[in-house]
Every structure is written in C-alpha cells, then in structure tokens.
Amino acid sequence: IDQANYFLNFPCKVGTTPVSSPSQTPRPQPGPIPPHTQVRNQVYSWLLRLRPPSQGYLSSRSPQEMLRASGLTQKWVQREISNFEYLMQLNTIAGRTYNDLSQYPVV
DSSP states (O other): OOOOOOOOOOOOOTTOSOOSSGGGSOOOOOOSOOHHHHHHHHHHHHHHHHSOTTTOOGGGSOHHHHHHHHTHHHHHHTTSSOHHHHHHHHHHHTTOOTTOGGGSOOO
C-alpha cells in the first residue's frame, strides 16, 4: 500500500483585495486559465501518472477490496511481514491512525 503524502501549495489571488461591501466584490469573468492553475493541473496529472495503474483511485474502493488487492493477509500468513506491520496496515485500510488518541485508550 502506497503511504506517500504530497503537499501542494499554490498561491491564491482570489479574494485578496479588500472591498467595502459585497456589491463591490468582483465577479469572476470567463477567460484564459491563469498560469498557476495550469501549473497545478500539470502537477496533478504528473502525480496521477506516478500511481501504479492497478491501484486506481484507492478512495473509491471498499476496505475489503483494498485488503484483497494488497495481498496483505497472504504476506502475513507466509511470515513476510510481522504481526505489528500487518495490524498497522489493517488499521490504515480501515481508516484508523495511531496519531488519533481517541481510537486507542490511554491508561
């Protein structure tokens, strides 16, 4: 399971000009795509190409499908991964995180 994280920060120039009333708020006009939007779209397309084709969009798959596709249980049965790694991956697939203390009681 790919656990890579990406942080993309693009400048936002919309709404940075102070106005005295909502009626003065400029309305977006159709026109050419701003350069920063084009760069964002290119970076996003590039990141999508990095994803292995077999994974598709993981967020659209059920946890059962993700577990089956990962082969995680088979790796655990064959002792290719430890009990700890297996449980960590199961928790990740289930949407849990060890950073959320409300999910793990602390005594």
